[in-house]
Amino acid sequence: MxxxxxxxxxxxxxxxxxxxxxxxxxxxxxxxxPAETPPPAAAQPAPKxxxxxxxxxxxxxxxxxxxxxxxxxxxxxxxxxxxxxxxxxxxxxxxxxxxxxxxxxxxxxxxxxxxxxxxxxxxxxxxxxxxxxxxxxxxxITDDEIRARYDKEIAAQPAENEVHARHILVKTKEEAEAIIKDLDAGKKFEDIAKEKSTDPGSGANGGDLGYFSAGQMVPEFEKAAFALAPGTYTKTPVQTQFGFHVIKVEDKRAKQPPAFDEVKDQVRSLVLRDKYLALIKSLREAAKIQIDDPALKKSVEGMEAPKP
Structure with a gap:
């Protein structure tokens, strides 16, 4: 100090x-x-x-x-x-x-x-x-603590399955069935998606949705996509709240947990949070805290109650 x-x-x-x-x-x-003219590239900052x-x-x-x-x-x-x-x-x-x-x-x-x-x-x-x-x-907080938390909660997690898929979204089942017939006849999935898909986000990119894992798509879509083998498409339309989809899977992979250096700062924040909560808990337990307002006391106690 x-x-x-x-x-x-x-x-x-x-x-x-x-x-x-x-x-x-x-x-x-x-x-x-801000200064309009930056200092010369070779200039070194003055010592602090x-x-x-x-x-x-x-x-x-x-x-x-x-x-x-x-x-x-x-x-x-x-x-x-x-x-x-x-x-x-x-x-x-x-x-x-x-x-x-x-x-x-x-x-x-x-x-x-x-x-x-x-x-x-x-x-x-x-x-x-x-x-x-x-x-x-x-x-x-030590690097060893951060590494131990990473090994326990991130590195130890099983690889997460991901699917790389495309889709063509249309309003009616009949439209989707016609698209499947075109695919069976040899027409390219990407070309049909650009021409007919009503999804503004992926249509222009040939229906490409990139990689996604379980829980990121609506259940009906997700179930159909994960059931397909790479290189195949759905033979019947898949209905969701958005309309009717024709889905093609490009690839499947097992996504590995992020490397330690990629998430070190986030893990440090978790360790910091838990240590802070432990410290404040011990200080509260050792202190005599009196809240006179009954309604306020109830609200504070509700906030502090352990979550199930």
Whole structure:
């Protein structure tokens, strides 16, 4: 934790207040234009200053690199499209405005207002809540834990069968039967689909639906498709809520689970969620929590009840 943590925490609180009140520095970020001429390809970014490096002062109060990092983190949506240097300039301008307005608020006694005191206390608690997640939950997740979760819940799953199919959708059974006769006579499936299919999504592509697995299509369609051998088509129309289909299967395959590196971040999120829930459960059980409003108590208890 950098030595400027106390000042950084104050900046975080001020940023949240400014965001909640529609602060004027957002206009700076909106009006700022990305640099028109990119730097030369060979140019290397300047080394990042140390966290306690003083970048500016406002009436004697220092603004450090750590303060700037907090501003950029909290205001990321406003600054996301800006090049790095413009982002830093916009963030510094925001912190300067915050310090000036915070000093003005203190001079007018706004910081002593009861509503403001409650807001500041809540924002501090929210920041501490996030810090516990960062330091006591997220930072302690190991690659071995993530890998074990992947092996148990993803890699261990059996391969999923998939079908690559085409279809021709028409309104009546008679139309579908006529199409089957054309296919029997040697006409190409793709050509008929482009000409007669009423499915706007696949008709222009020769009826191609790509690969799909169980549960992705309506039951009648899915049953017929999975029953076909590759290279064959349905000999009778398949009726669904959309109309009458003639289905051709191009290929079948067993889809393997995704590789670890492809889903590592998603698995980490699952581990983080479960660790957070375990921590909050233990804290709730050890705490004395009293909700006086009966209706609100019932609603909260309903939300917290374990799902069957």
């Amino acid at each position: 950098p030595s400027s943590n106390r000042r950084a925490s104050l900046i975080r609180l001020s940023l949240a207040i400014m965001l909640s009140s529609g602060a004027g520095f957002a206009a700076y970020a909106q009006d700022a234009k 200053p140390a966290p306690d490096t003083v970048l500016a002062k406002v009436n004697g109060q220092s603004i450090t690199e750590a303060d700037l990092d907090l501003a950029i983190e909290d205001l990321d949506q406003q600054f996301a499209r800006l090049p790095e240097e413009q982002k830093r300039a916009a963030a510094l301008s925001a912190v300067i405005e915050i310090k000036l307005m915070a000093a003005e608020a203190a001079a007018k006694g706004i910081d002593k207002d009861a509503d403001m005191q409650r807001r500041l206390a809540f924002l501090q608690q929210r920041a501490l809540h996030a810090a516990v997640i960062d330091k006591e939950v997220q930072a302690k």
